Amino acid sequence: MEKVLGIAYVTVLESFRRKDPYVVLILGFAIVLGAGLFNQFGIDGLEKFVKDVALTVTNLLAIVICVVAAARQLPAEIANRTLYPLLAKPVSRTTVFFGKYFGVGIMSTAVVLLFWAELQVLFVVFGISSGMIFLQALYLRILSMWLIAAFVVTLSLFLTHGANVTVSLLICLAMSTFANTILAVHSELEGVSQRLAEAVYWVVPHLELFDLSKKVIHEWPSIPLGALAALTGYAAVYAGIFIALGCWRFRRVSL
Amino acid sequence: MSSNETSVIEVDGLDVHFKTAAGRKVVAVDGLDLSVKRGEVVGFIGPNGAGKTTTIKVLMGFMQPAHGTVRLFGKPAGSISARRRIGYLPEVALYYPFLTAREALRLYAKLTGIARGRRESVIDELIEQVGLRGRDSERLGGYSKGMLQRIGIAQAMMNEPDLLILDEITSGLDPVARHDVRAILMSYKEKGKTVFFSSHELTEVALLCDRIILLDNGKIIEENELEQLLVKEPLSLEDYFVRKLGHKTT
Numbered sequence: 001m002e003k004v005l006g007i008a009y010v011t012v013l014e015s016f017r018r019k020d021p022y023v024v025l026i027l028g029f030a031i032v033l034g035a036g037l038f039n040q041f042g043i044d045g046l047e048k049f050v051k052d053v054a055l056t057v058t059n060l061l062a063i064v065i066c067v068v069a070a071a072r073q074l075p076a077e078i079a080n081r082t083l084y085p086l087l088a089k090p091v092s093r094t095t096v097f098f099g100k101y102f103g104v105g106i107m108s109t110a111v112v113l114l115f116w117a118e119l120q121v122l123f124v125v126f127g128i129s130s131g132m133i134f135l136q137a138l139y140l141r142i143l144s145m146w147l148i149a150a151f152v153v154t155l156s157l158f159l160t161h162g163a164n165v166t167v168s169l170l171i172c173l174a175m176s177t178f179a180n181t182i183l184a185v186h187s188e189l190e191g192v193s194q195r196l197a198e199a200v201y202w203v204v205p206h207l208e209l210f211d212l213s214k215k216v217i218h219e220w221p222s223i224p225l226g227a228l229a230a231l232t233g234y235a236a237v238y239a240g241i242f243i244a245l246g247c248w249r250f251r252r253v254s255l
Numbered sequence: 256m257s258s259n260e261t262s263v264i265e266v267d268g269l270d271v272h273f274k275t276a277a278g279r280k281v282v283a284v285d286g287l288d289l290s291v292k293r294g295e296v297v298g299f300i301g302p303n304g305a306g307k308t309t310t311i312k313v314l315m316g317f318m319q320p321a322h323g324t325v326r327l328f329g330k331p332a333g334s335i336s337a338r339r340r341i342g343y344l345p346e347v348a349l350y351y352p353f354l355t356a357r358e359a360l361r362l363y364a365k366l367t368g369i370a371r372g373r374r375e376s377v378i379d380e381l382i383e384q385v386g387l388r389g390r391d392s393e394r395l396g397g398y399s400k401g402m403l404q405r406i407g408i409a410q411a412m413m414n415e416p417d418l419l420i421l422d423e424i425t426s427g428l429d430p431v432a433r434h435d436v437r438a439i440l441m442s443y444k445e446k447g448k449t450v451f452f453s454s455h456e457l458t459e460v461a462l463l464c465d466r467i468i469l470l471d472n473g474k475i476i477e478e479n480e481l482e483q484l485l486v487k488e489p490l491s492l493e494d495y496f497v498r499k500l501g502h503k504t505t
Contacts, residue, residue, distance in 0.1 A: 002365060003365060003366055006362055006365040006366060007362075007366075009362075010351060010354065010358075010362055013353065013354070013358075014351065014353050017353040018353065080349050081345060081347055081349045082349055082350060082351055084315075084317065084343070084345040085343070085345060085350065085363065085407070085410055085411075086366065087315070087316075087317065088315055088338060088341065088342075088343035088345075088411075089338065089363060089366035089367050090335045090336075090338045090339040090366070090367065090368060091335070091366050092335060254317070254318045254319065255312065255317040255318065
């Protein structure tokens with residue numbers, strides 16, 4: 001485990017020393033602050049608008065950071081040949097894969113926590129209430145980052161860097177409408193098209209389930225712990241399948 | 256001592272093929288047989304594209320051969336138990352530019368399995384050995400090619416491996432650094448360790464090696480003890496190299 005964490009530490013250090021998260025954090029802060037100022041102009045009902053903008057922007061930017069970092073890890077190690085001295089040591093390729101995955105997961109978690117700390121500060125400053133659902137949304141957002149990291153790191157071994165970033169961002173950003181669209185059109189389809197829609201529905205990661213933004217905006221009560229546990233299980237199984245596939249592929253890559 | 260322990264590297268009938276982007280098959284290594292005994296310093300020489308780096312990559316387990324068996328210390332190439340006893344320097348030394356030299360060596364020490372309590376003293380010793388004292392807190396992104404090569408040598412020598420596999424060891428080094436590296440390798444040789452290295456620098460090869468293996472088009476075209484070779488062929492190693500590869504000597 002120490003070897004996995006050693007590689008993960010270097011991955012986190014790289015992201016922060018490249019300053020990618022800071023740029024996005026500052027950008028996110030500026031947008032959220034801009035939205036928050038509306039609330040100060042005394043316009044009634046803008047509290048929900050501020051929350052909506054703040055959550056959408058931070059979620060979007062966190063996903064972008066996670067996808068870009070995850071897509072870069074293994075291809076960059078192979079292209080820059082930094083992988084050779086690592087794999088010359090008594091470590092398995094699975095260890096390296098897990099090190100990279102953990103690194104992206106930890107870095108994305110740190111970014112989400114920083115974003116949400118920013119949000120909490122802004123909510124307090126502008127007198128906007130959050131509540132328990134806010135913390136549940138935070139937990140699920142972090143969970144979704146680990147899920148995204150698993151499939152993006154794995155896809156990086158099958159697709160080119162550009163294709164991986166594009167496909168992954170499309171999956172992440174379109175799922176909230178895409179999943180519902182499949183459900184809506186399913187009954188209208190027949191035969192092969194229906195089977196295809198079902199296959200797509202079961203294969204794609206249901207990231208929309210991890211998004212509690214609307215519930216936070218409309219101040220819903222907290223969701224049952226059973227639902228959180230089920231989503232945790234879903235994320236673990238889904239990420240596990242992708243990690244297994246990624247490790248299998250990485251062990252066979254000729255360097 | 257078992258025969259496996261006597262033979263540190265055993266390569267038998269190694270074939271490595273590539274496919275080009277156009278789908279054409281290229282034979283990089285063709286039926287290679289070689290053996291390196293414990294305590295030997297072997298120079299693996301040949302022109303560009305001869306198959307030296309490919310062979311070394313197979314020894315390290317980075318590539319799978321099409322045919323043949325490769326064993327190091329009696330274990331399959333690339334196995335963790337074999338890699339525990341190997342130090343490796345890649346052909347082009349690239350290391351994380353965002354890390355300082357000490358941070359990078361700390362990572363390699365961790366991966367090598369050096370106990371936490373010993374790590375800093377091992378790193379101090381290596382930094383001293385490769386002549387980077389006082390520069391170890393600088394990021395590798397600001398290092399020259401020669402300094403990076405020194406870091407590469409330091410990480411390869413970590414935990415005093417029984418076998419050093421070095422791909423283009425003196426690449427990018429200035430004369431002083433070459434002298435230092437030669438001294439390091441000589442001390443390794445005196446300790447009875449095994450060194451297998453590829454180089455274009457024939458002076459280096461002549462000064463360090465017990466034996467040379469000359470490779471061309473993926474095949475061994477000469478394998479001999481250096482002393483015997485120089486008696487048999489009273490030429491400089493460079494002239495001999497050129498002649499063997501089918502060019503006229505000057």
